[in-house]
Amino acid sequence: MRVKIDGEHCTGHGRCAKYAPNVFILDDDGYNADRGNEIDVPEGEEENAKRGMKSCPERAITLVAE
């Protein structure tokens, strides 16, 4: 599973890292550290990643590949 974190729309709600701390890492300001990039979701973390994506008020995380 591969996801993209939108560079402009992430505004630091931090929901992604709450639901999927092994997938989404926050920077020192509390924004997704990988914003603007695509990342691979580690195996076994898919469900957590989906919860993180769905709870993002900005819809800043989108699915690139299942």
Add this chain to the structure above:
Amino acid sequence: MNETRADMEADPEVAPEVLKARFGRDIARDFDLDDPMFNDRFDEVLTFMVNKCPISFSKVGTGYHLVNTNEQVRRVAQDWRTFSSAKGYMPNRPEGLPYLMPEESDPPMHTNWRHKLNPHMSPKVIATYEEVIRQDCNVLIDTFIEKGECEFISEFGALLPGWAFFKNVLGVPIDDLAMLVEGVEQGTFALPAEERPAHMARVFTYLDTHLKWRATQPKRGDVIDTILEGVIYDDGTEAPWDHKVSILVDLTFGGIATTTFVMSSAIHYLAMHPEVRQQLIDDPSLIENAVEEFSRVFPPVIALGRTCTRDVEVAGTEMKEGDFVMLTWGAASRDPRAMEEPEKIDIKRETILHSTFGVGPHRCIGSNLARLELTTTIEEWLRRIPEFSLREGTAPVYVTGFLRSMRELQLVWPK
């Protein structure tokens, strides 16, 4: 469910005479955030609006649109070029109220300030305040636990957020908290609205004096020093003094006027639902999720406004350049298009999507602090006072405008 203005106009349930009979006014075409009916029938009105009125209109003052669905609220909130914050977030803004930075500005000015301020409010920094906040919860509970009763707002809910914010973030004495809370409350809800600027002026004067005093003191490396240091705007000018004061006002406003409502509503809900209380006592790891659900259904900021910078269409409604648009966060957080059974309060909800902390670049800068205050409050309250209920014959007292607040909550428990 209606998706556009045309759907709404064709829906017999949204006909003007039907709305007047049901709500006392045509809430689709003549809504008023300050109407006491909205205060009294808050959940019913928001649910009706999100389902039936993707967009509604108010004729109060110069009038404003309200955008009510999750998707459209997000779209408008993220598109700051078309929907500007620079003319303020209040509809029919009273004369003489200074603009608050960075909330009432747009990028790049807004971005300059947020880059400076965000590090002070990040999850990592906020987490270091946990112990002090936990102690403060207990100091407050100690003052009334033996009585077997309390008025939650004045004895806990209006105090803890102020203490947490003043002690940890601003470093100002908590003795002046009552005056500031009063100033902020009256500055928000006083009627007629023309009285509000005078109340806000007290808050400005106090914080202006505090900032001037701090400028003479050794640096502490805190958020006040960051504000004093200032930023250079893109046109090469330095941020003026009044912008700096307004940042302090904005932070104080957000830090003390809002979390109280989520906190009080959560405690009220737990007083009324012993079974949910027991679930949280049995498994405190559920509390964080419960806080998220309580934030979704008990929004202190009902709606904030933007000004159209050009003609634009939203949900089939033409808006003109200069029109004022309210983003109804409270409605967007209960949109059945975006979540299952939004009217149900479920602390075990799998994913919780809400707009309580706003959407877009102006996301509430204090969201991490608010979550910590709420989680810690519920943890400590349930540990110290596991059994409690609403005093018989009483009911919570609410006040609602573009913010919602609770004024009174009488609780009792076995001594």
